[in-house]
Amino acid sequence: MKLNLYQIDAFTDRIFGGNPACVVPLESWLSDEVLLNIAKENAVAETAFFVKKEDKIHLRWFTPDIEMDLCGHATLATAHCLKTILSYTRDQIIFETLSGDLIVTVQDDLYTMDFPSRMPTSAALPAIIQQSLNIQPKEVLKSRDYVLVYDSESDVKNIRINRQVFDQINLDPGGVVVTAKGDHCDFVSRYFTPQASILEDPVTGSAHCSLIPFWSARLHKKTLHAFQVSERIGELFCEDKKDRVAISGKARTYSNGACWIA
Known part of the structure; x- marks a missing residue:
């Protein structure tokens, strides 16, 4: 099985800056073991996997060690991948995640993520x-x-x-x-x-x-x-x-x- 894979530097306006994330689009979900092994092989902080649904995009994040409940830079990277590489037409992207629905709004080259507040x-x-x-x-x-x-x-x-x-x-x-x-x-x-x-x-x-x-x-x-x-x-x-x-x-x-x- 061939999977497309994109490496994107997030929270930066230049390559080699910010935080690198790999983004892997899927037609359907693979086993958690395979997803974790792909993340290990990529050897970046986070790999984002997503499956398009009708009006949302199901998004999951894996480090080389575990699945995460929330990841900002890989969410931003996924939105960038959708808009600039995969020709996603909407300027508001709804991600279905372990932390609930997360909305990313795109304006020019700025991606704004709506995340839960966690006051320490x-x-x-x-x-x-x-x-x-x-x-x-x-x-x-x-x-x-x-x-x-x-x-x-x-x-x-x-x-x-x-x-x-x-x-x-x-x-x-x-x-x-x-x-x-x-x-x-x-x-x-x-x-x-x-x-x-x-x-x-x-x-x-x-x-x-x-x-x-x-x-x-x-x-x-x-x-x-x-x-x-x-x-x-x-x-x-x-x-x-x-x-x-x-x-x-x-x-x-x-x-x-x-x-x-x-």
């Missing part, structure tokens, strides 16, 4: 995470992910993870996001996943489901400009909408090809 609440930091960090946070919160708040953008950029210690904790399907007020934007972040093939995710749309309501309340702003300051750098345009968040970004196609499944 105060939490205790597990000793294993504390021991794995070279710089300790000034504030600890949690929703799906642990949200560690730091004094400065430079602190976030200088975070180093002792992976031998960090991998002792299991946060399936979550991770640890470190964040601070930005020097030239509203806020910055980085994202780490213990026990994952890829320790640091270059740009994590789903983490902003917690970062947006937190920074909106902290900065008293509804619209926010954010950067995920991994090596690849991602840019996100955000809006707090109470029980929902809007996350916008751009994308670029890196490659298209095919894979063969026996």
Whole structure:
């Protein structure tokens, strides 16, 4: 069986930036084992698989290790694939997912995702995470992910993870996001996943489901400009909408090809 496969850099306006995702259109669902093996072979943070339905698109996301309940950058990549490669005519795309229906609106080259809000609440930091960090946070919160708040953008950029210690904790399907007020934007972040093939995710749309309501309340702003300051750098345009968040970004196609499944 031949499957088309597209690699797209999300949350960036240039290739080799943002977060790479693979997008695989399907006529019908393959077994979970096959989907996971394809994601492992692709060796990027997320592979998105979708099946077109009458008025919606059924979308699933797999890391090389597990299926995720929500993934922003692979959703954006899928919307970009549909619009720029597969000639999808609608400017509003409804994805049916494990996190409910997700709507992506397309305007010019900007993709706006309507995601659930996940306001984090105060939490205790597990000793294993504390021991794995070279710089300790000034504030600890949690929703799906642990949200560690730091004094400065430079602190976030200088975070180093002792992976031998960090991998002792299991946060399936979550991770640890470190964040601070930005020097030239509203806020910055980085994202780490213990026990994952890829320790640091270059740009994590789903983490902003917690970062947006937190920074909106902290900065008293509804619209926010954010950067995920991994090596690849991602840019996100955000809006707090109470029980929902809007996350916008751009994308670029890196490659298209095919894979063969026996």
